[in-house]
Amino acid sequence: MSYAKVLCVGLVGVTGHLVEVEADLAAGLPAVIISGLPDATLHEARDRVRAAIVNSGQQWPNRRITLNLLPATLPKIGSGFDLAIATAMLGGTGELPLAPVDGVALLGELGLDGTVRPVRGMLPMVAAAARAGVTRVVVPTANAAEAAVVPGVRVRAVDTLHRLISYIRGEAPLLDPPAEPPAAPPCGPDLADVAGQAFGKRALEIAAAGGHHVALLGPPGAGKTMLAERLPGLLPPLDDAAALEVSALHSIAGVLPPGSPLLRRPPFQAPHHSATVASLVGGGTGLARPGAVSLAHHGVLFLDEAAEFHARVLDSLRQPLEKGRVLITRALGVTEYPARCQLVLAANPCPCAKPAGDQFCDCPSAVRRRYRSRLSGPLLDRIDLHVSLPPLRAAELMANNAPAETSAAVAARVTAARGAAGQRWAASGWRTNAVVPGPALRRPPWRLPTAHTAALRHRLDIGAISARGFDRIIRLAWSIADLDGRDRPDGDDIEEAIQLRTGDL
The missing domain is CATH 3.30.230.10 (Ribosomal Protein S5; domain 2)
Incomplete structure (x- = not known):
C-alpha cells in the first residue's frame, strides 16, 4: 500500500x-x-x-x-x-x-x-x-x-x-484525559473596598446590568481603577456557550490558564497604554491572532490612563464596539474574531492631574483641551456612561460606619436585572440592553411615551446629543428600570440616564 x-x-x-x-x-x-x-x-x-x-x-x-x-x-x-x-x-x-x-x-x-x-x-x-x-x-x-x-x-x-x-498495532492503550478539576471559587477585588464614590458605584452597577461601556474621569486617587477592576465581579458567570467561546479565544492566543480548560468568569483585559493597534484589535504575520478586545469577549476591556494611548489605537476600537466583532483582512485571507466586551476608559482631567481636582490645576486651557481631545468625539459617542468622579474627602476615606455593600450583593441585583432583560428580548435573540438596536426601542411595543422623552428629544433637536447618544440613553433607562424591578422606564429613569450619559446634574 x-x-x-x-x-x-x-x-x-x-x-x-x-x-x-x-x-x-x-x-x-x-x-x-x-x-x-x-x-x-x-x-x-x-x-x-x-x-x-x-x-x-x-x-x-x-x-x-x-x-x-x-x-x-x-x-x-x-x-x-x-x-x-x-x-x-x-x-x-x-x-x-x-x-x-x-x-x-x-x-x-x-x-x-x-x-x-x-x-x-x-x-x-x-x-x-x-x-x-x-x-x-x-x-x-x-x-x-x-x-x-x-x-x-x-x-x-x-x-x-x-x-x-x-x-x-494493538499493543498498548491510549491515555485518558485527567479528571476535571473542581471549579475555583470566584475571587477578585470587592466593591466594598472602594471608599465613597456612591455615584460611581451606582454607575458601575447600571453598566453591569445592561452591558454598557463606561468612561471614568477624575483626579488621581479618586477610585477610577478600583471601580474598573471590580466590574467583572459584578457580572454573572458565563453560560456554557459563552464559556466555550471565551476559552477558545484564549486557547488560540495561548493564554488559557493551566488547570482551567473552561473559563467561567468574565475575562478582564487591561493592556498598557503603549499597546499597538495589532495588540489591541488583533494582528500578526499571516492570518491575525486575537487582540485584547477579543480576549475580553463577554468580559471587560479596561484602558487605564486612556488619554496616554495613541489616538490611532483608541479609534481602532470604534468598529468593534459597534459591531461586537473584529474583521481583519490580510493577504492570506480574512480573519474574524468576536469582540462583544464592555469597554471601561479611565482618564485624568488634565496632564498635571492634581489630586485635589480642577481648582488647583496648573495647566493652561489650551493644554487641557489638547489632552482631552486625545479621546475623539466618535469614540466617546460610543461610550454609554460618562462619569466624573470627585476627589475623595478625609471623612469618606476614614469613615468608620457600617460596612459598604459587597460585590456579591450588587452582583445579585445585576443577575436579576440581566434575567429580566434576557426574558424581554429573548424572542429577538438579544441578551443585554446594550445590544438592542435603536430602531427596536423607538417602535411599538417598546417605544416610551412622549411625556417621558420630551427632555431627551429637546437635547437631540438642539444638537446637545447625537442620534446614537439618544439611543444609548434609552438603553440606559431600560437598565435602570430592570435594576429597580419595573417593567418599563419612566421619566425619572430617563433623567438619571441623561445625567449618566452627559454628566449634567
Whole structure:
C-alpha cells in the first residue's frame, strides 16, 4: 500500500475546519513534498516528522513522499498537523494498519525525540471536529483536559508517537484525559473596598446590568481603577456557550490558564497604554491572532490612563464596539474574531492631574483641551456612561460606619436585572440592553411615551446629543428600570440616564 489518509483539523481565526491529510509514497528520488497552502511552520514539519519517526524506532521510507492537505484552498497554519502527517506516512508504507484511527482526528506537534507536544487552539479545533461529525480525537496529554470540555467527543491522549503506533498495532492503550478539576471559587477585588464614590458605584452597577461601556474621569486617587477592576465581579458567570467561546479565544492566543480548560468568569483585559493597534484589535504575520478586545469577549476591556494611548489605537476600537466583532483582512485571507466586551476608559482631567481636582490645576486651557481631545468625539459617542468622579474627602476615606455593600450583593441585583432583560428580548435573540438596536426601542411595543422623552428629544433637536447618544440613553433607562424591578422606564429613569450619559446634574 502506498496511499493513506487520516483526519486532522485546521484553524482559520477562531473557526476550525476538518482537514484530510493524504500521503502518497512513490518510487523516485527520496523527497517530501507538502501541498495544500502550508505556512512556513508546516513546511518545517518534514524535518520534525523525520526525526520523530526515526527516534520512535521506525524505519524512514526512502521514497518520494507527497503530502496533500485537503481542502487545498484552505490556508494551513501551525504545527498541529505533525501527528497526522507522521501517521499517514507510516500508514502509506503498509506496515501500520490505520483501521483503528479511521474517522479519528489526530492533533499534536512532534518533538524530535517523538514526544507529542501541546498546540494552541485545541478547544476550537476539537469543537470543529465535533461539528463535522467526528466523535473521537487523539490529542497531546497537555491538551487533554482542554479538549475534554467539548461535549459529544471521546478524547484520548498520547505523550509520544511510539504510544500511538503501539495503540494502532494493538499493543498498548491510549491515555485518558485527567479528571476535571473542581471549579475555583470566584475571587477578585470587592466593591466594598472602594471608599465613597456612591455615584460611581451606582454607575458601575447600571453598566453591569445592561452591558454598557463606561468612561471614568477624575483626579488621581479618586477610585477610577478600583471601580474598573471590580466590574467583572459584578457580572454573572458565563453560560456554557459563552464559556466555550471565551476559552477558545484564549486557547488560540495561548493564554488559557493551566488547570482551567473552561473559563467561567468574565475575562478582564487591561493592556498598557503603549499597546499597538495589532495588540489591541488583533494582528500578526499571516492570518491575525486575537487582540485584547477579543480576549475580553463577554468580559471587560479596561484602558487605564486612556488619554496616554495613541489616538490611532483608541479609534481602532470604534468598529468593534459597534459591531461586537473584529474583521481583519490580510493577504492570506480574512480573519474574524468576536469582540462583544464592555469597554471601561479611565482618564485624568488634565496632564498635571492634581489630586485635589480642577481648582488647583496648573495647566493652561489650551493644554487641557489638547489632552482631552486625545479621546475623539466618535469614540466617546460610543461610550454609554460618562462619569466624573470627585476627589475623595478625609471623612469618606476614614469613615468608620457600617460596612459598604459587597460585590456579591450588587452582583445579585445585576443577575436579576440581566434575567429580566434576557426574558424581554429573548424572542429577538438579544441578551443585554446594550445590544438592542435603536430602531427596536423607538417602535411599538417598546417605544416610551412622549411625556417621558420630551427632555431627551429637546437635547437631540438642539444638537446637545447625537442620534446614537439618544439611543444609548434609552438603553440606559431600560437598565435602570430592570435594576429597580419595573417593567418599563419612566421619566425619572430617563433623567438619571441623561445625567449618566452627559454628566449634567
